[in-house]
Amino acid sequence: MTAKNLPLTRRLILQGIGSAALIGFGDLPALAAANDKYPQEAFKQKSDADAIKSLYGKTAEASDKVKLDAPEIAENGAVVPVSVTTTLTAVTSISFFVSENPSALAASYLIFEGTVPSVANRLKMQKTSNVTAIVEAGGKLYSATKEVKVTVGGCGG
């Protein structure tokens, strides 16, 4: 089973396709994330578009139901607090992309039934960049984007 097949397979799992289609996986609950493989390929992609495609196999539409919180100007590009929350339901995944980073995908989270579709984390940003949060809900992708400025520290040496 190659990494390339996984995003598609994960999507099938999340849509509740019967395990008959998942040869080699054995008995799986509707959300098999406990066994979920690390999305190696997605983390290697350079652009947002390629990383999203690798991770989810589809594209996102902007939505005001995805609330992305990130600073205007990062106090320091090494530790930028970024969080997202959403009013969308049936959320299965939340991920963060920093378009100007060497690889756009920064972090991806699996959201389970009973888990609140809201995540706060701290990311590295190499330079001023768009930060995008993707929420996978009901099998579709919704996004919100914000530009975060990253400057070279003045007295930071």
Add this chain to the structure above:
Amino acid sequence: MASTIRVRATVNGELTEVQTLIRHPMDTGLVKDAQGAIVPAHFIQQLTFEHNGKTVFLADWGPAVSKDPYVKFGFKGAAKGDDLKIRWVDNLGATDTITTKIQ
């Protein structure tokens, strides 16, 4: 040896809020040291949270997650005194696990 994982898991009504801070360099593999040699990539790849044997949250991280990584999330269905098990695996195969009681 002390665990690398620090966690605060608190119940508030029907919701348990979990905050985790983990001691880990999260080296990107793109930075040079004082001698000019590349510091090899060394970062947590997967972090899982389990309650009552079920995964409630799973993080797939790349090197763009900050050093001494932090994450906050919430989930329903837990009670004070329940166990929360947290485990991470990094790109070098190192791992750490901790089980904590939800407050």
Add this chain to the structure above:
Amino acid sequence: MPVQVLILPLLAALALALLVHPAPAADAPNPVADAKAFKTYFATKFPKLKLEDFVNGPYSMSEDMRRQWQEKEQFPPYEFALEAGKQMFATPFKNGRTYADCFPNSGIGIRQNYPYFDEKQGKVVTLELALNRCREANGEALYSYVEDEMASLTAYMAFTSRGKPMNIKIPNDPRALEAYEDGKRYFYTRRGQLNFSCASCHIQGPGERLRAEILAPALGIMNALPIYRSEWGGMGTTSRRLITCNSQTRAVPLDPQSDEYRDLEYYLSYMSNGLPISGPGARP
């Protein structure tokens, strides 16, 4: 010649007049008046801030930065340094004694009293210096003033004093007053390639941007030390910050815990008497 005889005393009088400091202030140091003027200056410059807000440096000066800081303070990155400091503090020396034996109140909740003037030795003693003196007295090797151990230890001690008001004493001893004045002089003296004094940024420029940084006010600046800097990816001592600030303004940095640095710390801490200890602090 008669004219020269007349001119010389006139010239001497003129020279003397020019040498006399034009300021009407008294020549004797007056720390109490200085501190009052210091606080009044900042209160006037930032009327919306409460005195205790100044200990948070740039975070009281920018809402965007404040939010980022508050988010991180929920579970601060310096948590590990703090734990390390606590553990180090409790670990006995080879001779069985501990740091608690060197300090009043077993070293807990006393950070706000440092630096103090050691009248026996006639010098300013900072917390860092006191910790190394303790180590030396107990047969242990000294810690570097700019590395992790000292940073962790002072972070822990600062943490046990959080919220307590800075309480620096200047005894009625001419040597103490001299140290205070030396510190004050260092603060206001321009130096280095950029010809900045500490005051250039921290009196004239707080809240302003110096390239991408928002400058912290001098009032309360000592209260947050030691600091975890995102820039350093770790906790750093007061010594380290003074040295790096000198380097960054292209002035020659002094040795850690040199007379000037200790006196500077003495002066600045005294200026912030009454303001709460906020250390260990987090900064960009």
